[in-house]
Amino acid sequence: MSTSIPFDPSLTLGNIVPEDHLTVLDKISTLQTPIDNALDLLNSSIMLKRKLKMTMQELVNLQVDTTEVSKSMDDVSKSIGTAASEYAKVCVKNMPEIAKEKANIPQVSHNIESPIDYNRSQIKQLPLSSDSLTMDAQYFSFDETGQSSDSAMSSLKSFVSASTSFLGNKRSAEATASTMSQVNHQREQHGIQGTLVITANCTHKMADIFAPFFIDVDKGIRAWNELFPDDMIKTNDPASIAKIAEEQQTQKEKFFNLLSGATFGSSFVGMVHVLKESKTQSSQAMYSAAASLQAQMEVGSWFSSFEGGFGVSSSFSNSAKRLLSSQQISSHVSLVTMGIIPTIEANDVQLAVKQFSQFDPAEMMGKLADLQNATASEQASVTSAAQNARTGGQMMSIEAAKIKSVMSSVSEHQDGSNKMLDINSLMTAFTDFVNKAIAGNVGVPINFYLKPITASQLAQMWVAKYFPGKYVTSAGDDSTPEEPKENTGGGDSGN
Numbered sequence: 001m002s003t004s005i006p007f008d009p010s011l012t013l014g015n016i017v018p019e020d021h022l023t024v025l026d027k028i029s030t031l032q033t034p035i036d037n038a039l040d041l042l043n044s045s046i047m048l049k050r051k052l053k054m055t056m057q058e059l060v061n062l063q064v065d066t067t068e069v070s071k072s073m074d075d076v077s078k079s080i081g082t083a084a085s086e087y088a089k090v091c092v093k094n095m096p097e098i099a100k101e102k103a104n105i106p107q108v109s110h111n112i113e114s115p116i117d118y119n120r121s122q123i124k125q126l127p128l129s130s131d132s133l134t135m136d137a138q139y140f141s142f143d144e145t146g147q148s149s150d151s152a153m154s155s156l157k158s159f160v161s162a163s164t165s166f167l168g169n170k171r172s173a174e175a176t177a178s179t180m181s182q183v184n185h186q187r188e189q190h191g192i193q194g195t196l197v198i199t200a201n202c203t204h205k206m207a208d209i210f211a212p213f214f215i216d217v218d219k220g221i222r223a224w225n226e227l228f229p230d231d232m233i234k235t236n237d238p239a240s241i242a243k244i245a246e247e248q249q250t251q252k253e254k255f256f257n258l259l260s261g262a263t264f265g266s267s268f269v270g271m272v273h274v275l276k277e278s279k280t281q282s283s284q285a286m287y288s289a290a291a292s293l294q295a296q297m298e299v300g301s302w303f304s305s306f307e308g309g310f311g312v313s314s315s316f317s318n319s320a321k322r323l324l325s326s327q328q329i330s331s332h333v334s335l336v337t338m339g340i341i342p343t344i345e346a347n348d349v350q351l352a353v354k355q356f357s358q359f360d361p362a363e364m365m366g367k368l369a370d371l372q373n374a375t376a377s378e379q380a381s382v383t384s385a386a387q388n389a390r391t392g393g394q395m396m397s398i399e400a401a402k403i404k405s406v407m408s409s410v411s412e413h414q415d416g417s418n419k420m421l422d423i424n425s426l427m428t429a430f431t432d433f434v435n436k437a438i439a440g441n442v443g444v445p446i447n448f449y450l451k452p453i454t455a456s457q458l459a460q461m462w463v464a465k466y467f468p469g470k471y472v473t474s475a476g477d478d479s480t481p482e483e484p485k486e487n488t489g490g491g492d493s494g495n
Contacts, residue, residue, distance in 0.1 A: 006032070031097050041086075045079050046080060049077065052076060125207065130205045136198075141194045143191070201268075207447075211478070223256070260449050266437055268342070272422060274332075274422050278327040279327075344428070
């Protein structure tokens with residue numbers, strides 16, 4: 001992906017430029033240029049392949065021969081592979097070197113006070129550059145949901161059947177069927193995986209320039225003496241001034257640079273990888289108490305049958321209802337912006353279970369068919385109608401109890417939520433980045449206007465300040481030098 005704009009916080013407008021810091025930025029830019037060029041070539045090849053594919057499809061619709069276009073697409077495919085290989089090679093080679101050079105850029109530094117006279121100087125914004133945007137985005141999303149439902153009751157069925165065999169085949173079958181209806185096991189797995197990578201580099205047309213540009217000569221001399229202790233400017237030493245005059249406009253003449261102007265750029269490099277896995281397990285199990293079956297089955301079944309309910313007392317069975325919902329979320333977010341600080345918003349992640357019981361229409365129709373078979377008789381009577389009503393009431397009681405127990409267990413899980421950074425957060429940040437880039441007045445310096453300051457300039461400015469109009473001097477800033485006053489000859493002209 002595209003690299004971020006190299007930036008040194010010590011290179012601020014108006015400051016004295018540390019030469020070693022500027023050298024580091026030049027090295028980083030030199031190392032990043034092959035990476036950006038290789039990426040541009042790769043993206044251009046991919047775009048060409050897609051354009052040719054669309055063109056070939058259009059030619060097919062027009063019934064035009066596409067043999068040559070197809071051959072060209074094969075060549076483009078090979079060039080894409082070559083470009084991707086070169087891009088990978090140059091990244092592997094230059095990225096460690098870039099990291100090594102960036103380690104030489106301190107986040108906190110100190111510098112000598114700038115000699116600029118901020119009270120008189122002004123910063124103007126001029127459209128000296130241009131607006132541009134280079135963006136590269138890659139997005140991958142994968143969503144999978146799997147559900148399973150089973151009733152694993154072979155052992156439970158045989159246990160209940162054997163325990164109730166003394167009641168007769170009919171009653172034993174009814175008890176076994178009632179137990180089976182209580183046992184259900186469901187599993188659900190839901191996995192979401194998404195990755196978004198966005199890189200963008202911008203340049204901005206507005207440049208900041210000191211105009212007018214004024215220097216405080218006393219501060220300038222103090223800064224010079226700090227930077228060059230072996231070649232100090234001594235205003236009280238004529239020999240020092242004479243030496244400065246001798247080295248003027250020669251190769252021996254030293255200087256330091258002031259950052260008098262700059263054009264700006266901004267960059268956005270962001271990546272989000274989110275992996276969310278949720279698992280839901282819902283089950284109901286009945287464990288029969290065989291020791292109490294023989295003593296209580298007859299009486300308990302008789303009472304519950306005439307009440308229109310289901311089952312017997314609590315000593316007959318223990319209904320254990322379980323609901324387990326687990327959710328695992330991993331999120332990796334990386335964002336580096338230069339020149340613009342975008343808005344970053346966190347989004348809510350709901351903690352809830354999607355499905356807990358089977359409410360399938362086909363299953364409900366099957367239950368109705370079972371009810372019809374259970375209540376069917378060859379000859380209707382008052383007794384059979386009452387029995388049918390009790391059987392229907394038992395089924396409705398079973399379903400109502402199951403729905404109530406399941407939903408009551410779920411309500412607590414739907415209240416929870418956490419905040420996290422996800423793909424939507426990165427898109428919000430990028431949208432805000434573009435809006436602020438369009439608005440302007442942002443960015444980090446990418447092109448520097450340097451104003452060299454020599455010892456002779458400072459010496460002449462000092463003379464012009466303290467001996468105005470006495471000597472011929474040149475200004476080192478935007479001030480107008482004063483010409484020396486001419487001798488009017490007011491002496492003894494007649495002698």
